Amino acid sequence: MNNRYKLHSSGGSAGRTFDLRAIAAGSNGELVTSTNRACRVTVKIYQAKDLKKRLLAYDVSDLFFKLRLEDITHKSREIKGVVDQNGVLVVNQNFTFDVKDFKSAQLSVQVYGKGLFGFDELIGACQNIPVKLLMDIGNGFSEGEGKWYDLFIKDGKRKLPGKVLMNIVAGIAEPEQNICVFVGTWNVGNARPPEDLSAWIPISGAYQIMAIGTQECDYPPRPPFTDCGKDWLETLRKHVGRQYRVIRYTSRGQMRLIIFVRDDAEKAISDVDSGSEATGVANVMANKGGVCISFKFWDTGLCFINCHFAAHDGQCEIRNSNYRDIAGQLQIGLQSMDILNQFHHVFWIGDLNYRLDFGKHEEKPLTPQRRFWSKTVKQILDGGYRELLQYDELRREKASSRVLHGFKEGVIQFPPTYKMQRDSIQMYDQKRMPAWCDRVLWRTLQGCHTDLLSYTYSPQIVTSDHKPVSATFGLTAYALPSSKSEALNDSDDKRWHVRFTSLRAKNLRASHINGFSDPYISFIGPNLAQSFRSKVKYQTLNPVWNPLKELPTLVLNIFPLQRLEKEYLMVQVHDHDSQSTKDILGYAAIPLASAVTAFNKGPRELSTFRVELSHCGLPAGTLEGGMKLTWERNVIKRRSRFAREIMAKTLSLRNSLRKTMSVDKFAHEKG
Structure with missing residues (x-):
């Protein structure tokens, strides 16, 4: 849009409000105007301790939190953990609010548990916390970890x-921010990594986000740690330095994924x-699979998926199946959507294990023939490895839309990262044919854009039979006005509506x-104000x-x-099935940008769209049509009001008929 708006950061007394005018002609010629840009408040509850009910005993797993700021209330998930020997309960939940007036807003935090008869019982509440005090802390941050x-x-x-234990941050951001993201993947080979990881992970502080995924990361921990996961997390913490904080750490089996945020960007998460x-x-076994972390940077959704697929030559279809299982079954964020159509940017990394498939040129024993292996390695060492990429399974399968459909990958300008001799920079192990197993790919929603800044490997890391791989990206993160409006108090309850002028699907899956x-x-x-659905179309693709x-x-x-x-x-x-509601034919995300553009041009302008459907990460047809954006009274309330009026008239008519029948009956009996 041309009506750009300016936002100012809010450290100390610099916090200011600013007018945003989204001018649109309504059906009766009046203006629809947005209100001041809200500031963002993020509450991170880490732990609770010494919680005691005054009257009734309770199960600690029944605890939950209620947070209120202005007219918005968030309720936490039920806490499943148990208190430790020090009476500490791990919570680790985040809550985000858009605040219209940070000068007067106050945050309320309450702790609840289940009472004797299953009713919610208030255990205690924190004293209300003024948002303005948070804004007066340097750069809008609470000190320390919480x-x-x-x-x-x-x-x-x-x-x-x-x-x-809470960390509460508040701030006002520029509407568009260019951020840099570092993404790294490494199969650690179940060996202790070097303490110096600077050849792979930069320490320059140039990146707002750093995502680091590992596979086969289950080595003997170094003292004082007795758990490999804690050893690895602390190794990375120490390496990236105090300017970075952990957004989330997750693991399954030998797969680990850690996301860091630079401290000056933490309020955006x-x-x-x-x-x-x-x-x-x-x-079921967690020796292969994927782990995932998602979050918002201001209002831009990011998702990172770290995977380890099936190994060995000749297992390409199993690797494809691994991808379909993860893309189709991993649930995160909006549970009713797949992971590929609900985030602006998705990064897929890991030891994907795709090999070089020479077809008839080579037999496929587990250990390659020495002559063919030696020829291939010489070609790599002579710098001719780019020609080998024509045999790369992942490129072939991706081009045929059998895996990672819609994902992009940078130009590979580095040699195969597997299988290396340990303690060597560039020597390969004859036990396996070299291959580009370790990859970084990304996918963006229609209308979004990501710039690949670099894509490389780190040969100096020599403890594993894989070399680490990394990619860096530049993208735009948006800090948008609050979704709420004072128009909610309008007696006419006017809302934006989307009316379709046409809609069709093509080449759906047969179920x-x-x-x-x-x-x-x-x-x-x-x-959406509520979920909506179309009519069923029978016997068609x-x-x-x-x-x-x-x-x-x-x-x-x-x-x-x-x-x-x-x-x-x-x-x-969906496929209509009276026996099931889970028969999904495909998912998609339709951008509303073109509808807004058409609305700004005039009331008769229409917008068109065409999006690809996906199912288990693969193509599942297309959805296309036209739509129109309108500003009018809420049709849901109009319909419910109409229904209430019909019901009232029906009841009135019924009562009148009963009275008439009673009078007639009385007259008949008297006669």
Whole structure:
């Protein structure tokens, strides 16, 4: 949009509000205007301790938190852990608020547990925390890793023994920020890594985000640690330095993923989540699979997936199957959407184990023939390895859309990273044919862009039979106006609506034995006032919906146009099945930017879209059509009001008929 807006950072007294005008002509010619840009408050609850109920005993796993700021309330997930010997309970949950008036806003934090009859019982509450005080701390940050806040009884007059460890940050950002991201992957080979990792992981502080994934990371820990995971985490902490903090650390089996954020960017992080999926023996053993961490940098969603696929030559289809299992079954963020269509940027890294497939040129024993191996290695050492990339399985499978469809990879200008002789910089082990097993790929939603800045390997790391690989990226993160509006108090309850002018799907997957499906579409996500669905189209793979009779009008929960043009409609295409509601044909995300552009041009302008559907990370057809953005009274409330009026008239008519019948009956009996 042309009506750009300026935001200012908020350290100390520099915090200011600013006007944002998203001007749009409504149906009656009036103006629709957004309010001041909200500041962002992120609350991170790390731990709680010494929690005691005054009257009733409770199970600590029933605990949860309620946080309120202005008119927004967040409730935590139920806490599953147990207290340790020091009475400490691990919480590790994040909450994000957009605040309209940071000068008067106050944060309320309450701790609840289940009472005798299963009702929620307040255990204690922190004293209300003014947001303005948070803004007055340098750069909007709380000092250190967090602060212990005392709990009080409900009226705040008597202190309780309980405490909550929280880090609360607040700030106002530029609307568009260019950030740099470092992504690294390494198969550690179950050997102790070197203490100096600077050949692989930079310590320049140039990156706001650093994502580091490892595989076969289960080596004998170094004192004082008795657990490899803690040893590795501390090794990385020490290496990147105090200017970085851990967003989330997750592991499964020998796979580990750690995300760091630079301290001056920590206030931009929210909605942190993590998950994992095993693809090993019987899809239960965690020797292979993937681990995942997602979060928002301001309002831009990022997701990092670290994987370890099946090994050995001749196992290409199993590797493809590993990918489909992870892409289709790993649940994170919005549980009803797949991981590839709900984040602006997805980074897929790991030891993907794709090999060089020479076809008929070579037999496929586990250990390659010495003559052929020697010829290949000489070609690599002579610098002719680029010619070998034509035999790379991953490139072939990706080009045929059998794996990592829609993902991009940089130009490979480094030699194969596997299989290396340990303690050597460039010598290969004859036990296996060299291959580019270790890769970094990325995928962005339609309308987003990522710049690859570098893609390389680190030969100086010599403790493993793999060399570490890294890539760096530049991307734009958006800090958008609050999704809420004072228009909520408007008696007319006007909202943005999306009306489809056409909609069709092509080349859907067949889910019935007759080669057809019975598709319908669900529109879901936090952008919508509620979920909506289309009518079912029977016995077809290329359905066309009538926009007047078979498609809903979508009512949005977003008010400022500046935010709306960066949002997406989350879409599920289902197969209608009376026995199941989980038969998904595909997922997609429809950008709303073109609809906003059309709206700004004039009331008669329409926008068109075409998006690819995916299922288990592979192509599943397309969805295309036209849509129109309108500003009008909430059609949901209009319909419910109309239904109430009909019901009232029906009841009134019924009562009148009863009275008439009673009078007639009385007259008849008297006669």
